[in-house]
Amino acid sequence: MTQKRFTLSALATLCACVWVMPVAQAQLKNPKATDKEPAATSSTGSKTGAAHYWYDGDIRRPLWVDTQAGTKDAAAIALRDAPAGGQARTLPGGVLVRLKQPMAGDDARRTLAAKGLTPVRPIGDDTSMWLVEADPGLDSLQLANRLYESGDFAAASPNWKRERTKK
Numbered sequence: 001m002t003q004k005r006f007t008l009s010a011l012a013t014l015c016a017c018v019w020v021m022p023v024a025q026a027q028l029k030n031p032k033a034t035d036k037e038p039a040a041t042s043s044t045g046s047k048t049g050a051a052h053y054w055y056d057g058d059i060r061r062p063l064w065v066d067t068q069a070g071t072k073d074a075a076a077i078a079l080r081d082a083p084a085g086g087q088a089r090t091l092p093g094g095v096l097v098r099l100k101q102p103m104a105g106d107d108a109r110r111t112l113a114a115k116g117l118t119p120v121r122p123i124g125d126d127t128s129m130w131l132v133e134a135d136p137g138l139d140s141l142q143l144a145n146r147l148y149e150s151g152d153f154a155a156a157s158p159n160w161k162r163e164r165t166k167k
Contacts, residue, residue: 052079052141054157055148063089063141077137087162093136094120094159095144100152102127115152131159 050062066078066088080086097117099108105122112119112132123129134140140158147156 050083052138054141054144055155056157057155079141089163090161091137091140091158092161093134093140094131095134095140095147096123096155096157096159097130097132097147097153098155099128099130100154115147117147128154134158 051065052063053060054063055061061081063079063081064083064086066080078088078090080088097112099111103111104127108122108127108130109119112130118133120131120133123131134143144156144158147153
């Protein structure tokens, strides 16, 4: 009898795995499939419990507010990649945007200005990557997300300041 119960239990587990694995694999192959959920505005407002998110290229990544930091300075609000730990990030201001096509400096400045942005400087030798003005704190995170979600830019992310770890 115990042999039969074990077999039925193993069969139930196998069936569950056969049903769940394709769903999990599809989500891994296409992370954007769930990216279009509305953003959470509180720590309980999303399925992940994340209070905020940002785009790492095309991938929407959740962020949790570091409640241990306890600061009122907007630029010093710490966000983490995981609810318990993860890399700490702050938002000193500015947004990095990648234009859909490289263009000369003056053309890029006009294009950014037409979108209501104030270009600060190009990033490196890449004529499609620019730092634009944004207030420190969550305003820069929200602006980066709006710019990316508008579809007008190939990429947009806050100008993160990350904690350094010693090797």
